[in-house]
Amino acid sequence: MSEPQPHDDLVELIVPLVEPLIERQEKVEQGLAAQETILVELTNQLERLTSIGPEQDVSPWNLYAANPKQINELLTKINQWLPWMNATYGAGQSTNMIPACWFLHPNVVAHVVGLYVSWTAANYGSENPNSDLVYWNLRYLPDVLDIVNAPADKGGMAGCRREHRAPERTDPVPEALTDEFTQWLERGYLLPDDDEAVAQLDVSQ
Numbered sequence: 001m002s003e004p005q006p007h008d009d010l011v012e013l014i015v016p017l018v019e020p021l022i023e024r025q026e027k028v029e030q031g032l033a034a035q036e037t038i039l040v041e042l043t044n045q046l047e048r049l050t051s052i053g054p055e056q057d058v059s060p061w062n063l064y065a066a067n068p069k070q071i072n073e074l075l076t077k078i079n080q081w082l083p084w085m086n087a088t089y090g091a092g093q094s095t096n097m098i099p100a101c102w103f104l105h106p107n108v109v110a111h112v113v114g115l116y117v118s119w120t121a122a123n124y125g126s127e128n129p130n131s132d133l134v135y136w137n138l139r140y141l142p143d144v145l146d147i148v149n150a151p152a153d154k155g156g157m158a159g160c161r162r163e164h165r166a167p168e169r170t171d172p173v174p175e176a177l178t179d180e181f182t183q184w185l186e187r188g189y190l191l192p193d194d195d196e197a198v199a200q201l202d203v204s205q
Contacts, residue, residue: 038128061117063110075103078116085119089141094161095149101164107155108148115144 060070086097102108118140122132150156152168159165 038130041126041128061113063113074113074116075109078112079103081116081119082112089137096145098145098148099157099160099164101160102148102157104164105155105157105160105167107167108157111144111147115140 058065058067058070060066060074063071066074082098082100082102090097098108098112102112118136122136126132147155148157151158152165155167157167
C-alpha cells in the first residue's frame with residue numbers, strides 16, 4: 001500500500017481555499033459583463049440624444065409635430081392600457097385611477113401621454129434590471145395623479161369620478177405676438193450675419 005504523497009496533502013489543503021476565490025472571480029466577471037451591457041445601452045442613448053437636430057425624425061408621442069396617424073395609434077394604445085393601469089395601481093381607490101373620459105380633457109391628455117411613454121420606456125427594451133420602473137412608480141405616477149385629481153378650474157378631473165364633466169375654459173389661449181416677438185428677437189439675439197438687418201432696423205426707427 002502506497003503512502004500518501006506530500007503534494008496530495010498540499011492539494012487537499014489548497015483546494016478549499018482556491019474554490020471560493022474561483023467562484024468570487026466568476027461572480028465578478030458576471031458583474032462586469034452586466035455593467036458592460038448597461039454602459040453600451042447608456043452609450044447608445046447618449047448617441048441618440050446628441051444626434052438630435054433639425055432633421056431628426058419626430059417622435060410618435062410628439063403631440064405638436066407628429067403626424068395624425070402616429071398620434072392616433074399612440075392614443076389608441078393608451079386607451080387600451082389605462083384599464084390595466086387602473087386595476088394594477090388603483091388599489092380600489094378612485095383617486096388612484098385615471099377616469100375613462102381622460103381624452104376629453106386637453107390638459108390631461110398631454111400628461112397621460114407622458115405617463116404612458118415613460119412606462120413603456122421602463123418596461124421594454126432593456127434586458128438588465130434598473131431603477132426606471134421604481135422611479136415611475138414613486139414619482140411619475142403620483143405626480144400625474146395629482147394633476148388628474150386637481151379641480152376643474154385647474155385643468156384636473158376631480159369632478160369626473162362618477163361621470164364626465166366638461167372642463168371649464170374661461171380664459172382663451174393667448175395668441176402669439178408675432179410682430180412684437182420678431183422685433184424683440186432682432187434687438188437682443190441677432191445672428192453674426194445680421195449687420196444689414198441691424199442697419200435697416202435703425203433706419204426704420
